[in-house]
Amino acid sequence: MAKTKTAFFCQNCGAQSAKWVGKCPSCGEWNTYVEELLQKEDNSNASLWQKESLGNRSRNQPREIQDITVEKLDRFSSGDGELDRVLGGGIVNGSLVLIGGDPGIGKSTLLLQVAIRLSLKILYVSGEESPQQIKMRADRLGIINEKCFLLSETSLEDVFNQVAQLNPDMVVIDSIQTLHSSRLDATAGSISQVRECTGQLMRFAKETNTPAFLIGHINKEGNIAGPKVLEHMVDTVLQFEGDRNMVYRILRNTKNRFGSTDELGIYRMHDSGLEEVKNPSEILISDHDTRLSGVAIGALMEGNRPLLIEVQALVSPATYGTPQRTCTGFDVKRLHMLLAVLEKRLGVRLSTQDVFLNITGGLRVDDPSLDLAVCAAVFSSYNDITLPEKTCFVAEVGLGGEMRSVNRIETRMLEAAKLGFSEIYISSNGGGKVKSIKDSQVHAFPALRDALQDLFG
Ligand code: TYD
Numbered sequence: 001m002a003k004t005k006t007a008f009f010c011q012n013c014g015a016q017s018a019k020w021v022g023k024c025p026s027c028g029e030w031n032t033y034v035e036e037l038l039q040k041e042d043n044s045n046a047s048l049w050q051k052e053s054l055g056n057r058s059r060n061q062p063r064e065i066q067d068i069t070v071e072k073l074d075r076f077s078s079g080d081g082e083l084d085r086v087l088g089g090g091i092v093n094g095s096l097v098l099i100g101g102d103p104g105i106g107k108s109t110l111l112l113q114v115a116i117r118l119s120l121k122i123l124y125v126s127g128e129e130s131p132q133q134i135k136m137r138a139d140r141l142g143i144i145n146e147k148c149f150l151l152s153e154t155s156l157e158d159v160f161n162q163v164a165q166l167n168p169d170m171v172v173i174d175s176i177q178t179l180h181s182s183r184l185d186a187t188a189g190s191i192s193q194v195r196e197c198t199g200q201l202m203r204f205a206k207e208t209n210t211p212a213f214l215i216g217h218i219n220k221e222g223n224i225a226g227p228k229v230l231e232h233m234v235d236t237v238l239q240f241e242g243d244r245n246m247v248y249r250i251l252r253n254t255k256n257r258f259g260s261t262d263e264l265g266i267y268r269m270h271d272s273g274l275e276e277v278k279n280p281s282e283i284l285i286s287d288h289d290t291r292l293s294g295v296a297i298g299a300l301m302e303g304n305r306p307l308l309i310e311v312q313a314l315v316s317p318a319t320y321g322t323p324q325r326t327c328t329g330f331d332v333k334r335l336h337m338l339l340a341v342l343e344k345r346l347g348v349r350l351s352t353q354d355v356f357l358n359i360t361g362g363l364r365v366d367d368p369s370l371d372l373a374v375c376a377a378v379f380s381s382y383n384d385i386t387l388p389e390k391t392c393f394v395a396e397v398g399l400g401g402e403m404r405s406v407n408r409i410e411t412r413m414l415e416a417a418k419l420g421f422s423e424i425y426i427s428s429n430g431g432g433k434v435k436s437i438k439d440s441q442v443h444a445f446p447a448l449r450d451a452l453q454d455l456f457g
């Protein structure tokens with residue numbers, strides 16, 4: 001009888017230990033070690049994919065680097081403009097993409113939508129839903145690709161058997177946590193199973209040059225469940241974010257071996273699936289009939305895309321001893337700093353006031369170019385005077401109350417002008433001496449004090 005082997009794994013970081021330990025020496029978390037069975041059916045370490053369907057092939061030989069020719073990355077469009085953009089220009093053949101996100105955010109919907117709209121042979125493996133359930137969802141999404149195959153399966157060996165027969169152009173696994181390999185005795189979703197299955201799928205993708213998408217669950221901290229090695233193994237990691245109660249969803253790239261990570265995709269969830277949002281600036285700004293104090297518009301860059309965004313501030317006298325500062329979508333430390341600048345350099349008495357700040361649309365931003373918009377919104381709410389209509393703010397604010405220029409200022413101003421903002425406030429430090437852009441007036445000032453004086457008199 002084969003000897004039963006077990007090991008202990010940290011459920012937080014995936015570190016392995018021969019005996020139980022209370023505090024993980026790798027990540028420092030307490031009480032995260034769980035024993036998992038490691039019984040192997042045989043001792044060979046060969047790739048399952050090779051064993052199951054390819055037989056033995058000759059191993060790779062080392063080659064001189066100058067002899068290696070690089071063909072252009074072999075990409076194809078997913079039929080979804082936002083996904084293509086986030087992936088860096090389409091799906092790369094042979095790549096393994098992991099997509100994570102909260103339950104119910106729309107991961108399965110996104111990939112099913114891609115699968116049924118592409119006219120390629122696609123295998124959609126689900127360990128979570130039956131084919132009937134998936135078909136019902138597909139019906140809601142409309143167009144059906146007759147070469148999209150559904151498979152309800154949780155055994156990796158069986159999935160590989162089906163793949164070998166079907167020979168699909170792309171594989172979707174929903175989700176990696178439901179898959180298990182019989183080579184390990186651990187339960188599906190355990191660290192060792194997730195690692196093993198991902199490793200095998202990686203070999204499959206590389207050896208057959210077939211792209212594969214994995215859906216990953218996330219834990220309560222918002223990281224992809226399972227070991228960190230999972231994210232190290234795959235080529236691309238996408239995060240699907242957004243408030244489940246709101247209609248907008250954001251697809252972010254946190255790791256990309258085939259392109260940059262600063263592209264962003266925005267979707268709107270409909271009855272009939274996810275719709276690409278081509279003009280995000282238009283939707284992130286609310287159309288107020290009655291204008292309110294404490295609302296300012298800023299222009300930021302998300303990747304290579306300029307995005308106009310609404311900042312809302314509410315300043316009201318503090319009822320408790322310590323005034324509250326609460327932010328949604330903005331760094332609270334940055335807000336503290338900006339409030340201190342307003343207090344010290346401009347004499348605005350904010351230390352007795354509660355300040356609430358909200359970035360609309362459920363976005364989280366950390367672009368300092370929003371500083372001026374935040375200061376203008378706070379100042380406007382504090383004095384209860386509305387900001388002039390069709391005004392946009394783009395500048396960083398320094399500790400001395402000076403305004404600094406930000407990168408890609410022209411792109412941001414153009415976007416604002418395009419959307420009909422007729423007044424744009426920027427820094428006069430270091431920037432070009434543009435007086436106007438399109439039909440918009442550009443107001444450049446060296447310091448926050450000058451800009452606010454110009455606005456409020
Ligand atoms: P789902 O894609 O199953 O999320 P995940 O795989 O990330 O857990 O969930 C999508 C949610 O979106 C679900 O609550 C229902 C809703 N939905 C729509 O609003 N419109 C649609 O067309 C579909 C298919 C789902």
Ligand code: MG
Binds near residue numbers: 107108109128174
């Ligand atoms: Mg799902």
